Amino acid sequence: MLLRGALAAFAENGYDGTSVRELSRRLGVSHALLTARYGSKEELWFAAMEHVLSRTKSSWRRLAEDPNLDDLDVLRQGIIHQVVFSAAHPELVRIMTHEGAIESPRMHYLFEYVIGPLRLPLERRLNRLIAAGRIRPVPYTTLHYLVVQGSGALYASPVESALLGAPQPAGADDVRRHAETVADIIVTGLSAPH
Known part of the structure; x- marks a missing residue:
């Protein structure tokens, strides 16, 4: 609960715009408790990010390293997984937008820990897949941003998505349909003849 609340605050105000005192008020706990448990704002940020990223990291790794899955199936399932994860944790896309724009130990941690x-x-x-001619060559960074930030923007930007007519809040079926649509568009686009 504390870590999820901390994530929401960091997503809303960015790391620099969030203070431990504000966090303690927002979470309904004492400043002393947060300091005793996490030591500093930075350690709280790291704990919150590790908490939310640990499960998706292990899921992605299992999927990527599963020898029984076809490479194209891994790509499609990975995209679906990422979109569903982004819907469950929209604050992560917002935090990545903040952190990805500045040089900080936090961005280096995200890169070294997950990315x-x-x-x-x-x-x-x-x-x-490229060597077998099953997909067109694509820079990894292009695919990374399409999948990680592009597909999650629907959930990270609720005001904009509501104005566009997306269901608010999105139910599990809506999320799954969106995830499969994103995966199909990307996989079909990559698989199309050059």
Whole structure:
């Protein structure tokens, strides 16, 4: 509960715009409790991010390293997984937007903890698909931003998505349909003849 509330605050105000005192008021706990449990605002940020990212990181890794799955199936299932995860944790896309724009130890942590370690097994799958002529060549960074930030924007930007007519809040069926549509568009686009 504390870590989820901290994520929401960091997503709303950014790291620099969030104070531990404000967090303690918002979460209904004492400043002393947050300081005793996490030590500093930065350690609280790291704990909150690790809490939310640990499950998706292990899911992505299992998927990327599963020898029984076809490479194209891994790509499609991974995209669906990411969209569903982004819908469950829209604050993460907002935080990544804040952190990705500035040089900080927090962005380096995200890269070293999640982004970098997952890149190698996923890139291996993509390279095999490209070498086999099953998909067109695509820079990994292009695919990364389409999947991680592009597909999650529907949930990270609720005001804009409501103005566009998206259901608010989105139910599980709506999220799944959106995830499958995103996956189908990306996979079909990559698989189309050059």
